[in-house]
Amino acid sequence: xxxxxxxxxxxxxxxxxxxxxxxxxxxxxxxxxxxxxxxxxxxxxxxxxxxxxxxxxxxxxxxxxxxxxxxxxxxxxxxxxxxxxxxxxxxxxxxxxxxxxxxxxxxxxxxxxxxxxxxx
Amino acid sequence: xxxxxxxxxxxxxxxxxxxxxxxxxxxxxxxxxxxxxxxxxxxxxxxxxxxxxxxxxxxxxxxxxxxxxxxxxxxxxxxxxxxxxxxxxxxxxxxxxxxxxxxxxxxxxxxxxxxxxxxxxxxxxxxxxxxxxxxxxxxxxxxxxxxxxxxxxxxxxxxxxxxxxxxxxxxxxxxxxxxxxxxxxxxxxxxxxxxxxxxxxxxxxxxxxxxxxxxxxxxxxxxxxxxxxxxxxxxxxxxxxxxxxxxxxxxxxxxxxxxxxxxxxxxxxxxxxxxxxxxxxxxxxxx
Numbered sequence: 289x290x291x292x293x294x295x296x297x298x299x300x301x302x303x304x305x306x307x308x309x310x311x312x313x314x315x316x317x318x319x320x321x322x323x324x325x326x327x328x329x330x331x332x333x334x335x336x337x338x339x340x341x342x343x344x345x346x347x348x349x350x351x352x353x354x355x356x357x358x359x360x361x362x363x364x365x366x367x368x369x370x371x372x373x374x375x376x377x378x379x380x381x382x383x384x385x386x387x388x389x390x391x392x393x394x395x396x397x398x399x400x401x402x403x404x405x406x407x408x
Numbered sequence: 409x410x411x412x413x414x415x416x417x418x419x420x421x422x423x424x425x426x427x428x429x430x431x432x433x434x435x436x437x438x439x440x441x442x443x444x445x446x447x448x449x450x451x452x453x454x455x456x457x458x459x460x461x462x463x464x465x466x467x468x469x470x471x472x473x474x475x476x477x478x479x480x481x482x483x484x485x486x487x488x489x490x491x492x493x494x495x496x497x498x499x500x501x502x503x504x505x506x507x508x509x510x511x512x513x514x515x516x517x518x519x520x521x522x523x524x525x526x527x528x529x530x531x532x533x534x535x536x537x538x539x540x541x542x543x544x545x546x547x548x549x550x551x552x553x554x555x556x557x558x559x560x561x562x563x564x565x566x567x568x569x570x571x572x573x574x575x576x577x578x579x580x581x582x583x584x585x586x587x588x589x590x591x592x593x594x595x596x597x598x599x600x601x602x603x604x605x606x607x608x609x610x611x612x613x614x615x616x617x618x619x620x621x622x623x624x625x626x627x628x629x630x631x632x633x634x635x636x637x638x639x640x641x642x643x644x645x646x647x648x649x650x651x652x653x654x655x656x657x658x659x660x661x662x663x664x665x666x667x668x669x670x671x672x673x674x675x676x677x678x679x680x681x682x683x684x685x686x687x688x689x690x691x692x693x694x695x
Contacts, residue, residue: 299473303493368650371604394607408564
């Protein structure tokens with residue numbers, strides 16, 4: 289399991305307006321493309337210096353494809369990164385202010401302290 | 409030597425800008441009280457009349473990332489652009505730009521390194537809402553040079569709370585030993601109890617009002633010993649999963665000094681979080 293790689297996905301998608309929309313509309317395609325082209329990219333370096341060892345586990349890949357933020361929370365993905373990206377993708381679908389954020393909390397209500405470890 | 413004319417600590421709520429600038433029909437019901445409190449808080453800095461601002465905050469995975477994560481970092485640049493795409497997107501924050509103060513950056517880096525703090529530095533730093541929020545609330549003209557100081561309250565493993573206090577004490581000493589005739593304000597922002605991306609987020613109050621009350625008492629009294637006796641890296645998960653930002657308040661308590669009560673204390677109970685505002689005048693309140 290690679291909490292770091294989950295975070296790297298959330299981080300690189302959240303900071304790119306095109307990727308935010310692409311991940312919202314075509315999650316399976318985006319996750320597959322990202323794992324092939326971005327997972328091992330050493331940020332700010334050219335491709336000849338890519339890392340060689342980073343890959344998602346099957347359950348991590350599935351959680352990302354299914355936009356399954358409760359499972360990502362359970363895996364220890366950084367909650368700030370997950371929240372920020374999912375607000376960007378889905379807040380627009382709700383009429384009331386903060387309705388998505390409140391539903392998000394409710395969907396995590398089965399978690400109690402201590403929360404999953406987010407150390408990377 | 410430089411004079412510290414104010415030490416200021418507050419929460420940084422990214423929704424303030426939008427709440428305070430929206431047209432009347434779109435303003436949330438709590439906006440007027442919030443603006444009123446911010447106006448009073450702003451006055452505490454305005455009357456101190458600083459020339460330069462040391463700004464303590466924390467990058468929220470904008471420029472600092474897990475492949476190269478510093479614990480404490482000082483900006484050393486002639487200018488700082490500010491706010492990021494995802495902060496414009498979510499909070500409606502404006503793009504901003506500040507002048508730096510290279511001499512003060514150099515002084516903090518050299519003396520910090522010599523006093524046992526292995527400070528990282530950045531020659532090109534785009535700062536985020538942990539620093540721009542207090543500029544918006546306290547100095548909206550953004551007309552003073554800044555020196556950013558970033559802390560890691562976000563990506564474990566984190567430094568211990570006592571280390572934040574010690575860095576605050578060191579920043580106080582270092583600014584007071586700076587050979588300059590400038591008046592310096594040291595401003596830092598953190599959190600009280602806060603939950604982000606967890607089951608207790610966006611409730612009607614902060615996730616732990618009892619912690620918030622104790623924290624406000626510690627800060628307002630300068631009770632560093634009390635805070636350090638209760639706050640640990642493990643304990644901070646209990647009030648809310650983003651409460652490690654309280655360690656930036658502890659840093660500011662270190663700047664203000666042991667058992668030094670704040671000259672100005674205010675707070676505002678909002679949805680999701682308790683806002684809190686503190687100002688100390690190390691050399692007495694301005695006339």
